Amino acid sequence: MAINVGYFIKESVTSFRRNWVMSLGAVITIYLSLLLVGLSMVTGYLVSEVVKSVEDKVSIQIFLKDGAATADVEALQGWLLRDELVEAVNYVSKEQALERFKEEMAGSPEIIDSMRENPLPASLDVTLNDPRTVQEMVERIKAQELFVQVCDRPDDPEQSLKYGQQIVDRLFAFTRIVRLVGVVFVAMLASVSLIFINNTIRLAIYARRKEIGIMRLVGASNSFIRAPFLLEGVLQSLLGAGIAILTIVAIQAAVLPRLQEALPFLPVDVSTAAMLQLSAVLLGAGILIGLLGSGFALRRYLKV
Amino acid sequence: MITMRKVGKTYGTDKPALHDVDVDIEQGEFVFLVGHSGSGKSTFIRLLQRELLPSRGQIVVAGQDIVKLKNWKVPYLRRNIGCVFQDFKLLPNKTSYENVAFALEVIGRSKHVIRTQVPEVLRLVGLEDKMESYPDELSGGEQQRVSIARAFVNRPPILLADEPTGNLDPATSLGIMSLFNRINKTGTTVLVATHDREMVDSMRKRVIALENGYVVRDQHRGVYGYGD
Ligand SMILES: Nc1ncnc2c1ncn2[C@@H]1O[C@H](COP(=O)(O)OP(=O)(O)O)[C@@H](O)[C@H]1O
Ligand SMILES: [Mg+2]
Numbered sequence: 001m002a003i004n005v006g007y008f009i010k011e012s013v014t015s016f017r018r019n020w021v022m023s024l025g026a027v028i029t030i031y032l033s034l035l036l037v038g039l040s041m042v043t044g045y046l047v048s049e050v051v052k053s054v055e056d057k058v059s060i061q062i063f064l065k066d067g068a069a070t071a072d073v074e075a076l077q078g079w080l081l082r083d084e085l086v087e088a089v090n091y092v093s094k095e096q097a098l099e100r101f102k103e104e105m106a107g108s109p110e111i112i113d114s115m116r117e118n119p120l121p122a123s124l125d126v127t128l129n130d131p132r133t134v135q136e137m138v139e140r141i142k143a144q145e146l147f148v149q150v151c152d153r154p155d156d157p158e159q160s161l162k163y164g165q166q167i168v169d170r171l172f173a174f175t176r177i178v179r180l181v182g183v184v185f186v187a188m189l190a191s192v193s194l195i196f197i198n199n200t201i202r203l204a205i206y207a208r209r210k211e212i213g214i215m216r217l218v219g220a221s222n223s224f225i226r227a228p229f230l231l232e233g234v235l236q237s238l239l240g241a242g243i244a245i246l247t248i249v250a251i252q253a254a255v256l257p258r259l260q261e262a263l264p265f266l267p268v269d270v271s272t273a274a275m276l277q278l279s280a281v282l283l284g285a286g287i288l289i290g291l292l293g294s295g296f297a298l299r300r301y302l303k304v
Numbered sequence: 305m306i307t308m309r310k311v312g313k314t315y316g317t318d319k320p321a322l323h324d325v326d327v328d329i330e331q332g333e334f335v336f337l338v339g340h341s342g343s344g345k346s347t348f349i350r351l352l353q354r355e356l357l358p359s360r361g362q363i364v365v366a367g368q369d370i371v372k373l374k375n376w377k378v379p380y381l382r383r384n385i386g387c388v389f390q391d392f393k394l395l396p397n398k399t400s401y402e403n404v405a406f407a408l409e410v411i412g413r414s415k416h417v418i419r420t421q422v423p424e425v426l427r428l429v430g431l432e433d434k435m436e437s438y439p440d441e442l443s444g445g446e447q448q449r450v451s452i453a454r455a456f457v458n459r460p461p462i463l464l465a466d467e468p469t470g471n472l473d474p475a476t477s478l479g480i481m482s483l484f485n486r487i488n489k490t491g492t493t494v495l496v497a498t499h500d501r502e503m504v505d506s507m508r509k510r511v512i513a514l515e516n517g518y519v520v521r522d523q524h525r526g527v528y529g530y531g532d
Contacts (some may be wrong), residue, residue: 210395
């Protein structure tokens with residue numbers, strides 16, 4: 001079969017040059033759709049890394065009402081410390097809370113100046129052994145009588161709890177939307193690229209109808225007649241996929257360091273393994289689009 | 305080598321192009337298929353190539369029931385059938401050598417086989433000096449020889465020709481017919497559809513005559529026909 005590989009590649013290249021406008025259109029649309037797939041994968045990856053890092057730091061804050069009985073607070077603290085899910089409990093007084101807030105808001109002193117009295121509640125900061133148990137721990141706290149007695153807002157105890165799960169949930173909601181929009185765009189672009197491939201292959205079949213007629217006449221097998229066209233579609237897609245991968249690598253090299261500078265507290269980095277996996281997915285998707293596009297065209301326009 | 309039993313072919317809803325054809329052609333025979341334009345000769349040939357399926361009846365070619373033949377096996381059937389046409393069907397951007405080599409390349413023959421068999425068959429058809437010529441540099445007769453070389457290079461047991469001399473002058477046609485005769489002498493079964501009366505009369509081979517889709521005569525050492 002060694003001679004055939006050369007023959008097929010020669011045929012595909014000739015055909016690409018003959019129909020270069022259509023072929024270029026196919027390559028560009030495949031490039032764009034795979035680029036979008038790749039970028040949304042990178043975004044998703046970064047978000048999940050961020051989520052992981054947030055989870056690492058996750059803790060539950062219990063806000064306490066002003067003037068809660070010290071004995072009750074200490075009883076609650078003791079109860080929390082006895083729970084096997086809890087690693088540590090830290091009491092933060094109103095004054096400490098204000099100090100923290102002032103530090104965070106150092107950039108905008110007018111907010112601090114505008115505060116006449118300390119609006120911040122005292123709190124118990126609960127650190128857990130395993131961040132995945134946040135929800136479970138929250139439920140246990142809510143069921144605890146002591147908590148309702150000392151919490152900042154007895155009318156709605158839920159509001160007196162702040163925990164990372166909410167941030168995590170919001171991040172996930174955000175990525176869901178990104179993903180949905182991405183899927184719609186990618187589906188549109190992918191169908192456009194299928195149409196382009198379909199057309200290039202149709203033109204290629206038309207340009208080679210004489211050769212095809214003779215091949216059928218002398219008994220070339222169906223797969224032999226089809227192979228150059230399938231290969232042509234696949235080569236176009238691989239070209240598009242290759243450029244998409246290069247673009248993503250370039251974007252990653254240019255943008256990520258700056259993003260990291262801007263967000264020093266978040267882990268903005270894509271591992272080599274993740275990049276390799278991404279490349280494999282894009283190449284695979286490219287091959288699939290190429291095979292589908294030329295496969296449709298062959299079914300419709302090449303009767304063997 | 306070729307058996308047709310009660311074969312009929314109707315295109316669409318028209319009147320049938322072939323009716324109830326019963327024909328047996330033995331291995332090594334040379335047969336002329338004659339008849340006016342529109343009598344069904346091309347339909348006959350295309351049925352044997354399995355370019356068409358019959359509307360009814362049974363066709364056996366080279367031991368295979370080609371009506372029941374699976375689609376993917378058709379190419380392998382065609383490797384046993386060389387075909388020659390009135391319009392030569394040569395690729396204009398390929399030389400004689402390349403045109404013949406193409407037929408072997410696309411059925412996966414090795415370079416070695418191609419390098420030995422192509423010059424040999426071009427010599428057989430008398431074109432050893434025109435191997436590097438393109439079709440537009442060749443006369444009609446020479447182009448038809450290239451197309452015969454292409455049909456025969458794989459040494460098929462059957463050679464079908466549909467009006468192979470339709471575009472050629474009488475002297476050139478005679479040369480082409482004697483080439484078919486030489487190929488037939490190697491044991492190949494040859495079926496030539498033609499309405500070239502002089503040719504048929506001079507060769508004195510078996511003649512199958514078609515008229516409006518009916519086989520009206522099947523005669524050994526026959527002539528084109530009486531009267532008309
Ligand atoms: N593809 C086709 N579709 C419809 N009718 C056809 C087709 N090919 C041939 N015919 C009809 O079948 C009949 C036989 O044609 P053909 O086999 O080409 O005869 P010949 O080769 O002897 O001239 C003619 O009446 C012709 O009009
Ligand atoms: Mg005809």
